[in-house]
Amino acid sequence: MLAFGASAASAQISNDVVRIGVLADMSGIYSDLSGKGAVEAVKMAAEDFGGTVLGKKIDVVFADHLNKADVGAAKAREWFDTGGVDLINDLANSGVARAVAAVAKEKKRHIVVNGASNMGITNELCSPYAIHYAYDAYSLAHGTGKAVVEQGGKTWFFLTVDFAFGIGQEEQVSKVVRANGGRVAGAARHPLATTDFSSYVLQAQASKAEIIGIASTGADAVNAIRAAAEFGATKNQKLAALLLWIEDVHALGLPAAQGLLLTNAWYWDMNDETRAFAKRFFERVGKMPNMAQAADYSSTMFYLNAVKAAGTDEPDAVSKKMREMTVSDMFTKQGTVRADGRFVHDMYLWQVKTPAESKAPWDYLKLAATIPAEQAFQPLSDSKCELVKK
Amino acid sequence: MDIFGIPHQALLGQVMLGLVNGAFYAVLSLGLAIIFGLLRIVNFAHGAFFMLGAFVAFLIGRYFGIGYWPAMIMGPLVVGLLGILFERFALRRLYKLDPLYGLFLTFGLVLVLEGGFRVAMGSSGHPFATPDSLRGVVNLGFMVLPVYRAFVILVAVVVCAGTWIIIEKTRMGAYLRAATERPDLTQAFGINVPILLTLTYGAGVALAGFAGVLAAPIQHVNPSMGSDLVIIVFAIVVIGGLGSVLGSALTGLGLGVIEGLAKVYYSEASSTVVFLVMALVLLLRPSGLFGREEN
Numbered sequence: 001m002l003a004f005g006a007s008a009a010s011a012q013i014s015n016d017v018v019r020i021g022v023l024a025d026m027s028g029i030y031s032d033l034s035g036k037g038a039v040e041a042v043k044m045a046a047e048d049f050g051g052t053v054l055g056k057k058i059d060v061v062f063a064d065h066l067n068k069a070d071v072g073a074a075k076a077r078e079w080f081d082t083g084g085v086d087l088i089n090d091l092a093n094s095g096v097a098r099a100v101a102a103v104a105k106e107k108k109r110h111i112v113v114n115g116a117s118n119m120g121i122t123n124e125l126c127s128p129y130a131i132h133y134a135y136d137a138y139s140l141a142h143g144t145g146k147a148v149v150e151q152g153g154k155t156w157f158f159l160t161v162d163f164a165f166g167i168g169q170e171e172q173v174s175k176v177v178r179a180n181g182g183r184v185a186g187a188a189r190h191p192l193a194t195t196d197f198s199s200y201v202l203q204a205q206a207s208k209a210e211i212i213g214i215a216s217t218g219a220d221a222v223n224a225i226r227a228a229a230e231f232g233a234t235k236n237q238k239l240a241a242l243l244l245w246i247e248d249v250h251a252l253g254l255p256a257a258q259g260l261l262l263t264n265a266w267y268w269d270m271n272d273e274t275r276a277f278a279k280r281f282f283e284r285v286g287k288m289p290n291m292a293q294a295a296d297y298s299s300t301m302f303y304l305n306a307v308k309a310a311g312t313d314e315p316d317a318v319s320k321k322m323r324e325m326t327v328s329d330m331f332t333k334q335g336t337v338r339a340d341g342r343f344v345h346d347m348y349l350w351q352v353k354t355p356a357e358s359k360a361p362w363d364y365l366k367l368a369a370t371i372p373a374e375q376a377f378q379p380l381s382d383s384k385c386e387l388v389k390k
Numbered sequence: 391m392d393i394f395g396i397p398h399q400a401l402l403g404q405v406m407l408g409l410v411n412g413a414f415y416a417v418l419s420l421g422l423a424i425i426f427g428l429l430r431i432v433n434f435a436h437g438a439f440f441m442l443g444a445f446v447a448f449l450i451g452r453y454f455g456i457g458y459w460p461a462m463i464m465g466p467l468v469v470g471l472l473g474i475l476f477e478r479f480a481l482r483r484l485y486k487l488d489p490l491y492g493l494f495l496t497f498g499l500v501l502v503l504e505g506g507f508r509v510a511m512g513s514s515g516h517p518f519a520t521p522d523s524l525r526g527v528v529n530l531g532f533m534v535l536p537v538y539r540a541f542v543i544l545v546a547v548v549v550c551a552g553t554w555i556i557i558e559k560t561r562m563g564a565y566l567r568a569a570t571e572r573p574d575l576t577q578a579f580g581i582n583v584p585i586l587l588t589l590t591y592g593a594g595v596a597l598a599g600f601a602g603v604l605a606a607p608i609q610h611v612n613p614s615m616g617s618d619l620v621i622i623v624f625a626i627v628v629i630g631g632l633g634s635v636l637g638s639a640l641t642g643l644g645l646g647v648i649e650g651l652a653k654v655y656y657s658e659a660s661s662t663v664v665f666l667v668m669a670l671v672l673l674l675r676p677s678g679l680f681g682r683e684e685n
Contacts, residue, residue, distance in 0.1 A: 027505065029614065032514040162658060188653075191661045193618055195609040198407045199653040199660075202533060206400045219515055222610055226517075230608075232527050232534045251514040251610060287512070 412646020
């Protein structure tokens with residue numbers, strides 16, 4: 001009792017350091033989307049916060065999860081058990097994010113998911129310590145998917161990457177399609193990091209579906225879109241890319257990407273604040289930040305502010321604070337965390353510019369629609385999270 | 391007409407695509423087979439040289455405005471020269487050791503090259519335009535085939551046939567075959583075997599670089615484009631029979647087709663079907679379909 005009282009009074013910060021671990025794809029297919037950019041974004045937040053919180057140093061560490069769920073989970077365990085890590089951020093790759101969410105729940109430590117879409121984070125895997133911050137499969141489906149169905153795309157065929165992310169994405173969009181009177185003609189599942197999509201595109205053509213839904217991202221989506229154009233699928237069918245990043249548009253080039261719709265939570269060229277952040281980021285990383293990297297920055301700031309407000313880094317106290325506070329920064333003007341851990345904010349539907357519209361390098365997107373926060377995410381009443389009072 | 395529940399038109403389309411992929415497999419496994427045949431080196435760096443070929447085409451286009459056709463010559467040339475330097479200054483030192491060392495060295499080279507390119511060029515890759523004269527599609531009735539893919543099959547067949555003729559029908563090829571069988575005896579006849587080895591390695595990886603240039607307009611140019619391919623190509627060389635040039639080329643085409651069929655009937659297995667065939671072949675015919683029994 002005495003020992004407890006003494007420690008609570010003197011040491012509000014565990015190990016005398018607030019340590020943030022960036023668990024990212026540093027070397028694989030998603031390393032442009034997460035990787036070094038994610039690490040730098042978190043470091044920028046720590047620096048902008050002043051380098052210390054409650055008089056203790058803020059330390060940023062990072063590791064490569066190799067896109068393997070077991071590697072990610074093992075690293076998270078090590079960081080929580082012996083590394084003194086208080087928060088794990090980024091977590092690109094849905095398989096990894098799911099595994100680490102389970103570890104966080106067990107260890108009662110914080111994670112923020114910015115680079116993965118899987119709905120499990122705010123449903124069956126939810127905990128007071130996990131926040132799903134930037135986007136998720138529901139918000140992407142209800143952005144791009146819904147917009148395309150409303151424009152008349154009623155029959156869909158999916159090219160789906162064969163793991164948690166792609167399958168979850170296909171599921172969500174299929175729901176939207178059916179709810180709007182559409183039909184799913186079929187799906188072809190391909191392995192992660194497929195280079196040749198020609199045979200999948202042929203199957204999509206044979207299905208005669210109006211829309212080819214691309215339930216993959218990064219290099220997979222880029223290759224799928226290129227193959228669809230090459231085989232003339234885009235003459236009779238339309239493409240709907242369900243998660244396209246600014247880097248993917250960059251890799252495709254505007255001639256191939258123009259006109260595509262995509263749902264992103266953030267774009268570097270939205271206002272003066274986003275442009276200022278992007279400029280600083282560009283100087284450090286050599287490319288423009290994407291929505292996950294902007295969210296890495298924003299969520300790290302949010303966590304540090306919550307630690308400061310709580311006066312401690314004790315996970316339960318910080319969790320409580322994070323669910324009371326509102327975020328207003330360059331990422332979002334009005335963001336709040338719900339009981340299921342979903343960080344709710346406006347999402348945006350973008351259209352890729354034509355080469356003529358693009359005035360400068362990385363000038364790629366124009367706003368097509370704003371999806372208000374209350375419509376952008378799965379209704380709380382539908383959440384399977386045990387923390388949601390029904 | 392349906393074949394096992396798949397319309398025959400779709401099936402023909404997939405066979406056609408299988409041939410295109412098989413064409414890449416054939417050119418890549420050809421180089422691998424030649425290198426193994428003569429140097430007894432399991433050249434794990436083959437995929438990295440493939441990637442280098444594509445990047446050479448991309449970079450000379452970006453910085454010097456050099457187009458696709460000159461790149462088809464310059465790509466293999468640059469890659470071949472790099473291969474020669476690598477053989478001359480690194481690989482050569484390992485010939486007297488267990489073949490495993492060569493495997494480790496070439497594997498290390500893959501990691502260095504891929505990592506280096508990922509840092510310098512990013513992981514998202516870069517677009518590479520199809521040359522204007524090969525744009526467009528031909529309608530084959532059962533499918534729409536991009537002209538460029540038809541071109542790939544044609545070029546691959548020519549390259550494979552040309553290589554086979556050089557090895558089987560020319561004096562140079564005779565030296566090569568002799569050096570493969572009995573390097574000591576060939577040397578005794580006054581033929582410079584070390585130079586032969588260097589040139590063979592250079593030519594083998596130049597073929598990989600050539601395939602890389604061919605692939606650039608199809609796959610986008612990115613650092614990992616070779617590593618996904620090389621494992622499959624290894625399996626093909628094993629199935630064809632290690633060191634068998636003709637076997638590798640034919641097996642490459644054949645397995646491309648089998649893979650294409652797997653994509654229609656059970657797509658999830660498409661990435662493993664090649665290894666299934668490999669396991670079967672190793673069980674029933676350990677020296678490969680076209681390989682000779684060795685003592």
